[in-house]
Amino acid sequence: MFPYRVPLDEWITRLVSIMETRFGGFFEGFSSVVSFLVTVLKDGMLFLHPLLLIVVISAVTWYMAGWRNSIIAFLGLLLTENIGLWVAFVETLALVLTAEILVILFGIPLGIWAARSNRCNAVIRPVLDFMQTMPAFVYLIPAVMFFGLGLVPGVVATFVFALPPLIRLTNLGIRQVPSELVEAADAFGATGMQKLVKVQIPVAKPTILAGVNQSIMLGLSMVVIAAMIGAGGLGEDVLRGIQRLQVGQGFEAGLVVVVLAVILDRITAGFGQRRSYNGPGGAS
Amino acid sequence: MSDKIVVKNLSKIFGKNPGKAVKALREGISKDEVLREQGQMVGVYDVSFTVKSSEIFVLMGLSGSGKSTLQRLINRLHEPTCGEILIDGKDITKLNRKELREFRRKKFCGMVFQNFAILPHRTVLENVELGLEIQGIEFQKRRQRAKEMIRVVGLEGTENSYPDELSGGMQQRVGLARGLAVDADIMLMDEAFSALDPLIRRQMQDELLELHQKMQKTIIFVTHDLDEAFRLGDRIAIMNDGRIIQTGTAEEIISSPANDYVKAFVEDLNRSNVLTAGSIMQPVVETAFLGDGPRTIQRKMRKKGLSGILVTDTGRHIRGYIRADELAEFIKKHGDIERIPFDNTLLHEAAIIREDTPLNEIINMYAGHKFGPFAVTDTESRLKGVIVRGAIIAALSETGRDDFGNGKDFK
Numbered sequence: 001m002f003p004y005r006v007p008l009d010e011w012i013t014r015l016v017s018i019m020e021t022r023f024g025g026f027f028e029g030f031s032s033v034v035s036f037l038v039t040v041l042k043d044g045m046l047f048l049h050p051l052l053l054i055v056v057i058s059a060v061t062w063y064m065a066g067w068r069n070s071i072i073a074f075l076g077l078l079l080t081e082n083i084g085l086w087v088a089f090v091e092t093l094a095l096v097l098t099a100e101i102l103v104i105l106f107g108i109p110l111g112i113w114a115a116r117s118n119r120c121n122a123v124i125r126p127v128l129d130f131m132q133t134m135p136a137f138v139y140l141i142p143a144v145m146f147f148g149l150g151l152v153p154g155v156v157a158t159f160v161f162a163l164p165p166l167i168r169l170t171n172l173g174i175r176q177v178p179s180e181l182v183e184a185a186d187a188f189g190a191t192g193m194q195k196l197v198k199v200q201i202p203v204a205k206p207t208i209l210a211g212v213n214q215s216i217m218l219g220l221s222m223v224v225i226a227a228m229i230g231a232g233g234l235g236e237d238v239l240r241g242i243q244r245l246q247v248g249q250g251f252e253a254g255l256v257v258v259v260l261a262v263i264l265d266r267i268t269a270g271f272g273q274r275r276s277y278n279g280p281g282g283a284s
Numbered sequence: 285m286s287d288k289i290v291v292k293n294l295s296k297i298f299g300k301n302p303g304k305a306v307k308a309l310r311e312g313i314s315k316d317e318v319l320r321e322q323g324q325m326v327g328v329y330d331v332s333f334t335v336k337s338s339e340i341f342v343l344m345g346l347s348g349s350g351k352s353t354l355q356r357l358i359n360r361l362h363e364p365t366c367g368e369i370l371i372d373g374k375d376i377t378k379l380n381r382k383e384l385r386e387f388r389r390k391k392f393c394g395m396v397f398q399n400f401a402i403l404p405h406r407t408v409l410e411n412v413e414l415g416l417e418i419q420g421i422e423f424q425k426r427r428q429r430a431k432e433m434i435r436v437v438g439l440e441g442t443e444n445s446y447p448d449e450l451s452g453g454m455q456q457r458v459g460l461a462r463g464l465a466v467d468a469d470i471m472l473m474d475e476a477f478s479a480l481d482p483l484i485r486r487q488m489q490d491e492l493l494e495l496h497q498k499m500q501k502t503i504i505f506v507t508h509d510l511d512e513a514f515r516l517g518d519r520i521a522i523m524n525d526g527r528i529i530q531t532g533t534a535e536e537i538i539s540s541p542a543n544d545y546v547k548a549f550v551e552d553l554n555r556s557n558v559l560t561a562g563s564i565m566q567p568v569v570e571t572a573f574l575g576d577g578p579r580t581i582q583r584k585m586r587k588k589g590l591s592g593i594l595v596t597d598t599g600r601h602i603r604g605y606i607r608a609d610e611l612a613e614f615i616k617k618h619g620d621i622e623r624i625p626f627d628n629t630l631l632h633e634a635a636i637i638r639e640d641t642p643l644n645e646i647i648n649m650y651a652g653h654k655f656g657p658f659a660v661t662d663t664e665s666r667l668k669g670v671i672v673r674g675a676i677i678a679a680l681s682e683t684g685r686d687d688f689g690n691g692k693d694f695k
Contacts, residue, residue: 180401183361187395188415188466189388198414202405 016142027146034098034152042094050081053090061263064270073266076259085237085256092233093260095151095226096219099158103215107163108208111170112196121171128164136161136225144229154231158222162215169214173207174200213268220261234260288470288502289335289358294367296353299324302365315525327353327362329526337469338500340493342517344507350526351506355472358504359392360384371470389419391470393501394463398475400455402447408434408458409443415466426465433461436495453484460492464499473505477512489515510549514538514677522546534677539647561646562639564679565660565669571596574603578615578624581606594634594659595624600666602659604631634659639668646676 020027045053054077062070080089114121139160143153177200185195201208227235234253241250297305305324309315315326328350335341343351356362358369360376369376371391379387394415395401402411409430416426434443437457447455456476463471477485489512496503507513513520514534521531522545530542541547570588572581572595585593585608595604606624614630624630636659637646646658657670 178399178401180397180399181403183356184395184397184401184462185414185418186361187359187388187392187472188418189385189392190418191385194418198417199403203403205405 016145020145031147031152034102034155035150037098037101038094038151038155041097042091045090045094046087050086054078054081057263061267065266069262069266073259073263076256076262080256080259083252083256085234085253088232088234088237088253089256089260092220092223092235092257095155095158095231095233096216096223096260096264099155099162099219099222100212100216102155102159103162103166103219104212106159107166107211107215108170111167111208111211112174112201114167114171115174115200116192124167124171128167131160132164136222137228140225140229149230151231153229154226157226157229158219161222162219165214165218166208166211169211170204170208173204173211176207177203209268209271212271213265216264216268217261220257220264223257286337287334288337288339288372289504290368290370291334291358292332292368292370294331294354294357294369295329295365296327296350296357296362297324297365298327306366326350326526328357331367331526331528333521333528333531335502335504336518338502339518340496340503340505340516342505342507342513342520343523344510344513344517344520345523346508349523351508351523352474353526354523355474355504355506358470359388359395359472389466389468391468393466393468393471394459396456396459396463396471396473396476398478400447400452400459400479402455402458402462404447407444407446408439408450411447411458412461412465414462419466429465430461433465436464437461437491451484452480453488456480456488460495464495464501469501471501471503473503475506475508478507478509485512492516522549535647538644560639560643561637561641561658561660561671562668564643564675565639565671566675568594568667568670571667572606573598575623577621578611578618581624582608582611582615585611592657594657594667594670595631596667602634602636602661602665602667605634605659606630607632636661636665637671638663643676643679646671 048056054074057077058070058074061073077089080086110124114124136157139157140153143157143160147153147156181199181203182195185199190198223231223233224235224238227233227239234257237253238250238257241247241253295306295309299305299322301322301324305318305322305326306329308318308322309326309329315329318324318326331350331354333341343354345351353362357364358371360369360379364377367377371387374387376384376387403414406414409427412430412433413426416429421429431443434440437460439454439457439461442450442454447458450458456479459476463473477488480488492503493516505513505516507516517534519531519533520537521528522537522542523529524545530537530546537546538550541550570584570590570593572584572593574595574597576584581593581595585591590608592605592607594602595606596602610630635649635657637649639660639662649658657672659667660669660671662668
């Protein structure tokens with residue numbers, strides 16, 4: 001129809017290569033921080049005897065989500081160890097946790113900013129839409145170009161994929177704090193920071209934690225995709241199952257992903273229902 | 285009483301070009317037209333009033349009348365479009381953000397809201413502490429102060445409960461305690477009791493009056509309920525369409541409504557036509573007799589805590605009224621004598637009405653009557669009871685309460 005085709009692909013490729021040369025140092029630094037975090041988490045967990053870690057995770061689940069969930073977690077983890085997927089499990093857990101730490105580090109402040117400034121919100125929203133609707137595979141290419149193959153681009157892709165819901169829900173949670181509560185603090189002469197710390201964040205906490213929960217779930221769904229660029233972990237076993245048409249093995253690894261998802265979901269959902277940050281208890 | 289808050293020609297326009305709206309309003313264009321033509325909402329327009337120190341000033345109006353907006357202008361939760369707000373002589377519309385924060389901390393107690401606005405994640409004690417915490421008062425001190433306030437509002441024992449474990453009335457007490465915990469003298473209450481059920485509401489109103497007696501804060505109370513306005517307000521400003529239509533005491537508003545709008549409101553309180561003196565009078569606590577000496581009369585008054593006493597003869601016919609302060613003066617001057625002199629220096633003429641006098645007539649009489657209760661007599665002119673100032677207002681505000689005889693039949 002048109003004699004001219006917009007060379008969008010070329011532009012993007014050029015942009016990526018410019019970023020690669022210009023910000024190479026930054027990416028390298030970032031990369032080493034991320035890989036350090038993942039390695040520490042992974043080695044730390046592998047250092048413990050599997051049975052000990054299983055007991056610890058079950059205990060945390062018990063504390064946060066009750067004994068029923070704890071039993072599910074305990075049996076699921078024993079099965080994981082039994083079918084020889086323990087190391088893959090720990091690798092995946094380390095990857096997801098690292099990505100989640102980054103998500104929380106960026107997501108909550110950005111969400112707060114978006115809630116307090118309509119202008120910021122107007123800029124961030126389309127970016128989030130883009131991040132959420134862009135097929136996840138597409139992230140993998142630039143991630144690989146910037147960070148090479150392996151764990152780090154896996155973490156980055158997971159991070160990009162899991163960030164939007166936390167920003168959105170933090171933003172929503174803070175905007176939904178009843179205006180009278182904020183007015184009450186204002187009438188006392190509160191500063192912006194006091195309002196945020198004493199009223200807005202605590203009242204929005206359940207919504208923010210729902211965002212954390214959602215982003216962890218999304219992060220887990222990214223695990224298999226990240227394995228395509230060599231992030232390892234359970235995704236790799238799933239992929240291998242697919243490639244070799246070994247239904248049983250693929251299914252086993254998939255099931256362990258589900259176990260991990262259930263445990264993380266119950267634990268973080270438990271957070272949202274607690275009454276205060278400090279200590280156990282609360283009447284709920 | 286000195287002037288605490290003076291508001292001069294205050295306006296608030298919600299919109300992009302408030303100047304244009306103000307100009308239009310000055311030319312006599314109505315609020316609705318401004319909204320239709322300019323898309324700007326007139327919250328409050330050209331309002332002036334004065335609140336005296338330690339009084340309860342009620343802003344009364346239906347929803348959309350601008351009463352809540354006006355209240356929020358006073359502590360600048362809303363930015364005024366134009367006009368002045370002088371608090372203790374200082375124009376707060378000129379303060380910058382930092383000064384305003386300081387000013388709020390110094391002059392204002394916490395606001396009390398219709399839906400309580402207490403923090404769900406904090407215990408009662410922690411909620412009451414909020415204002416002190418914002419002021420940066422150290423932990424021990426604010427704990428102590430918060431506990432004291434919790435006692436004042438009668439919530440002892442709930443310090444460590446969470447709001448959702450409390451009833452509505454109790455939650456509002458938390459709001460009240462939180463407001464009072466800050467050592468300041470202006471309190472803003474926005475429909476504070478409107479979400480409570482009628483019995484609790486009345487109880488809270490009584491408690492507020494009691495607290496006010498003790499603490500002497502200047503209170504600006506917003507309500508849509510005329511009964512509540514009359515019960516609580518020393519003075520009442522009736523608002524409509526962003527303007528104040530009439531300001532005055534309950535009696536002034538009832539006896540001379542400024543226009544038909546106010547009249548229509550007051551007519552809702554038509555009970556004044558059907559209630560009679562007999563139905564609202566209270567029993568006589570104590571009377572003096574013509575034969576009593578000054579000291580005896582003084583003793584009688586002291587015993588019952590009266591500021592004045594009716595004097596009757598042995599047939600219960602009323603002969604006059606004596607004021608406690610004047611009696612004390614008299615005793616100082618003349619010492620004790622056998623019986624009080626029967627002249628006008630001490631013995632005032634008492635206001636006497638018959639028990640079948642309708643209430644609206646009593647209100648009219650009240651305007652010209654300076655002090656003392658009304659003495660209510662039967663057809664034989666014998667003393668049957670008294671009506672004190674508060675009882676009239678209370679009777680007008682009652683909606684079907686049992687202890688006022690006829691009152692319950694009229695709503």
